[in-house]
Amino acid sequence: MxxxxxxxxxxxxxxxxxxxxxxxxxxxxxxxxxxxxxxxxxxxxxxxxxxxxxxxxxxxxxxxxxxxxxxxxxxxxxxxxxxxxxxxxxxxxxxxxxxxxxxxxxxxxxxxxxxxxxxxxxxxxxxxxxxxxxxxxxxxxxxxxxxxxxxxxxxxxxxxxxxxxxxxxxxxxxSVGHHDEVLAATSHLPHMLAFGLVDALARMRENDEIFRYAAGGFRDFTRIASSSPVMWRDICIANREALSAMLARFGIEMTDLAESIRRADGDHLLEIFERAKAARDRYVDRVK
Amino acid sequence: MxxxxxxxxxxxxxxxxxxxxxxxxxxxxxxxxxxxxxxxxxxxxxxxxxxxxxxxxxxxxxxxxxxxxxxxxxxxxxxxxxxxxxxxxxxxxxxxxxxxxxxxxxxxxxxxxxxxxxxxxxxxxxxxxxxxxxxxxxxxxxxxxxxxxxxxxxxxxxxxxxxxxxxxxxxxxxSVGHHDEVLAATSHLPHMLAFGLVDALARMRENDEIFRYAAGGFRDFTRIASSSPVMWRDICIANREALSAMLARFGIEMTDLAESIRRADGDHLLEIFERAKAARDRYVDRVK
CATH class of the missing domain: 3.40.50.720 (NAD(P)-binding Rossmann-like Domain)
Structure with a gap:
């Protein structure tokens, strides 16, 4: 009490x-x-x-x-x-x-x-x-x-x-350091992707039309981009070291993905998507 | 009929x-x-x-x-x-x-x-x-x-x-071409980010612990990474031109964001987050 x-x-x-x-x-x-x-x-x-x-x-x-x-x-x-x-x-x-x-x-x-x-x-x-x-x-x-x-x-x-x-x-x-690394991966990085995606689309010439054709998946995916800008500015700066490391790691992943798409490397794409789906499905089973 | x-x-x-x-x-x-x-x-x-x-x-x-x-x-x-x-x-x-x-x-x-x-x-x-x-x-x-x-x-x-x-x-x-560009932006790119994020985390050494601390936002954000890997392999290859262009555009956005975080440039981060939030909130108001 x-x-x-x-x-x-x-x-x-x-x-x-x-x-x-x-x-x-x-x-x-x-x-x-x-x-x-x-x-x-x-x-x-x-x-x-x-x-x-x-x-x-x-x-x-x-x-x-x-x-x-x-x-x-x-x-x-x-x-x-x-x-x-x-x-x-x-x-x-x-x-x-x-x-x-x-x-x-x-x-x-x-x-x-x-x-x-x-x-x-x-x-x-x-x-x-x-x-x-x-x-x-x-x-x-x-x-x-x-x-x-x-x-x-x-x-x-x-x-x-x-x-x-x-x-x-x-x-x-x-520990403090471990917390900041785990959160950079599971929360701070996803927020950066959501903010970055919505901003990239918002800056496109035909942005109004683009948002019009966005489906339910987009709505869920970008929900976190409606979070408080001030709070997230502060989080980014406060955790900039761990977040920068995660952004770099994600950048390597996306470069690999983009290269595979450009080369039409279906086998490698399938491998990435299957590993991701398996991890996501495992995680959802656990938190259900 | x-x-x-x-x-x-x-x-x-x-x-x-x-x-x-x-x-x-x-x-x-x-x-x-x-x-x-x-x-x-x-x-x-x-x-x-x-x-x-x-x-x-x-x-x-x-x-x-x-x-x-x-x-x-x-x-x-x-x-x-x-x-x-x-x-x-x-x-x-x-x-x-x-x-x-x-x-x-x-x-x-x-x-x-x-x-x-x-x-x-x-x-x-x-x-x-x-x-x-x-x-x-x-x-x-x-x-x-x-x-x-x-x-x-x-x-x-x-x-x-x-x-x-x-x-x-x-x-x-x-038109066919316009459809493929709009969908690259609103659907295909978000799916790549979700697959890429989950895969990047799944490949980390401590991945099991990382998923354990993921919250509701992560669950929504990554829902689309549970989609069919074969379907998405095919989409990536079929739309690789428009999707590659969108990935490049997103890459520029994320480089800018990562640079701002590294420099602790709060004003620029706030500008990005506010623009994204405004676009997201406008879009949600419309589809409600």
């Missing part, structure tokens, strides 16, 4: 955490913090938070747990703003899609790794944003990756694990 | 056409043709076709309309096999995803463009295949592109248009 939860950034991710904890009676007071007055008022109206402030420092006073759900580009500022106002026992965690940059931001703000920081990443979301898009079931049966450091106090890790499990999530831990 | 419809290739596309026409009472007898005995027996059992043969020539005897729904690589053989058995008034049409290659196959088989050939492409499908995946509603509110040639007889075009409209589809016409 968390007596007071402070949520910095009350959108889809932060709002859904509050809703999920409330649904299972695992949170007392929820204090929200953000820049947009109307969004925070909406959050109170929806019962997601109890009260709000625009000042992160004020928001964390007396909090047991502070959850940072701001874009990665705003993490350092938020950490600096809360640093001197935290209770000694307060646990800090976050929902950022890149963990190396959050740890670096914490070190920059605190002068060292805070021992009660538990970097985290719920692998969940939709292409929508804002508190109105939040819902209590977002994390049910989804994975949450925590990336504790050698400095992290075990009781802080345990508290954050239990918090996510109360939301119905399956918690796993891994 | 089509008295006798001959379907060469009784899978998702061919089976759904038969089901849709039956549902609105616009077809008399449906004769199926294919290589797999069990699939054709299933098609009879499901009421999709009335009878079947493994010989395309036999299948088209007395047919008013012949619908070719075989993989593109099998079109030329099918056209050669039916050529001498067609009624003089029989209209031939097809469901191939590339139109230039089908026309070339017809010219190779018939020695010239058959005047009663109406090349067509229903922009519909799922990642499943086989007659059991077929359903009468597949074409409802979907687009069907017909690419008549200067040699095409107007009454043949009109008959095929009415056939698709009876299935609930919206029929438009365009």
């Amino acid at each position: 968390i007596e007071r939860l402070s949520i910095i950034g009350v959108g889809l991710i932060g709002g859904s955490l509050a809703r999920a904890l409330r649904a299972v009676g695992q949170v007392g007071e929820v204090v929200g913090c953000g820049r947009s007055g109307p969004n925070l008022e909406k959050a109170v109206e929806l019962g997601v938070i109890d009260r709000f402030t625009h000042d992160p420092g004020e928001a964390v006073v007396g909090a047991d747990v502070v959850f940072l759900a701001v874009p990665l580009g705003a993490m350092r500022g938020a950490l600096s703003a809360i640093k001197d106002r935290l209770d000694a026992s307060a646990v800090i965690t976050d929902g950022g899609s890149v963990k190396g940059s959050v740890v670096a931001d914490a070190v920059a703000a605190f002068g060292k790794v805070p021992t009660r920081l538990v970097p985290g990443h719920p692998i969940a979301g939709t292409e929508c944003s804002g508190v109105e898009a939040s819902f209590a079931e977002l994390y049910r049966n989804r994975r949450v990756i925590l990336t504790p450091l050698s400095e992290t106090e075990p009781d802080a890790l345990s508290l954050v694990s239990r918090m996510w499990e109360a939301c119905g999530a399956e918690v796993t831990t891994m | 089509i008295e006798r419809l001959s379907i060469i290739g009784v899978g998702l596309i061919g089976g759904s056409l038969a089901r849709a026409l039956r549902a609105v009472g616009q077809v008399g007898e449906v004769v199926g043709c294919g290589r797999s005995g069990p699939n054709l027996e299933k098609a009879v059992e499901l009421g999709v076709i009335d009878r079947f043969t493994h010989d395309p020539g036999e299948a088209v005897v007395g047919a008013d309309v012949v619908f070719l729904a075989v993989p593109l690589g099998a079109m030329r053989g099918a056209l050669s096999a039916i050529k001498d058995r067609l009624d003089a008034s029989a209209v031939i049409t097809d469901g191939g995803s590339v139109k230039g290659s089908v026309v070339a196959d017809a010219v190779a088989a018939f020695g010239k463009v058959p005047t009663r050939l109406v090349p067509g492409h229903p922009i519909a499908g799922t990642e499943c295949s086989g007659v059991e995946a077929s359903f009468a509603e597949l074409y409802r509110n979907r687009r069907v592109i017909l690419t008549p040639l200067s040699e095409t007889e107007p009454d043949a075009l009109s008959l095929v248009s009415r056939m698709w409209e009876a299935c609930g589809a919206e029929v438009t016409t365009m």
Whole structure:
């Protein structure tokens, strides 16, 4: 049970955490913090938070747990703003899609790794944003990756694990670097392809006609290109090393594919497509 | 009303056409043709076709309309096999995803463009295949592109248009070359990206773990990588010119994106993502 939860950034991710904890009676007071007055008022109206402030420092006073759900580009500022106002026992965690940059931001703000920081990443979301898009079931049966450091106090890790499990999530831990590589492959690279594809088509002369003939497959394929541009700008920059490596790997794959198409090398194309289909079908069987 | 419809290739596309026409009472007898005995027996059992043969020539005897729904690589053989058995008034049409290659196959088989050939492409499908995946509603509110040639007889075009409209589809016409370019952009390129991405990940050492952490966005994004490898091999080769041009265009886009990430050029990344999101959101609003 968390007596007071402070949520910095009350959108889809932060709002859904509050809703999920409330649904299972695992949170007392929820204090929200953000820049947009109307969004925070909406959050109170929806019962997601109890009260709000625009000042992160004020928001964390007396909090047991502070959850940072701001874009990665705003993490350092938020950490600096809360640093001197935290209770000694307060646990800090976050929902950022890149963990190396959050740890670096914490070190920059605190002068060292805070021992009660538990970097985290719920692998969940939709292409929508804002508190109105939040819902209590977002994390049910989804994975949450925590990336504790050698400095992290075990009781802080345990508290954050239990918090996510109360939301119905399956918690796993891994190193910061490994998290950032895995996510570059499974999330950040696919988003780049979706944004890149839609942008390439949008820039074609006859783009309006092209979109008119796009079928259902295209709709699904490009759904993630409707995600928040600001959030993705921040993710790209925060994880640019691992993402650049994945983009290079994908570039080699596509060069091979393009060469095979140009040479009309049916056998090689079939080999690629069969390996991909087998992997995709295996994966879908598992997550069903 | 089509008295006798001959379907060469009784899978998702061919089976759904038969089901849709039956549902609105616009077809008399449906004769199926294919290589797999069990699939054709299933098609009879499901009421999709009335009878079947493994010989395309036999299948088209007395047919008013012949619908070719075989993989593109099998079109030329099918056209050669039916050529001498067609009624003089029989209209031939097809469901191939590339139109230039089908026309070339017809010219190779018939020695010239058959005047009663109406090349067509229903922009519909799922990642499943086989007659059991077929359903009468597949074409409802979907687009069907017909690419008549200067040699095409107007009454043949009109008959095929009415056939698709009876299935609930919206029929438009365009040139063969334009069709192949539009489809390279909206369908063939996205499939290459999905196959390429899944294959690139499947080839990574830790691929099992990587797929484990993939979220919902990845599932949607890669759904089309579960499509038929043989069908896609054939599409790639049949449309290799237009597809190679699109791959090159996409390559330039991704080089620009990768460069911006490496340079941490947030403004340029934001510009790309915002343009893509705006295009995607506009497109989704329209097809809702």
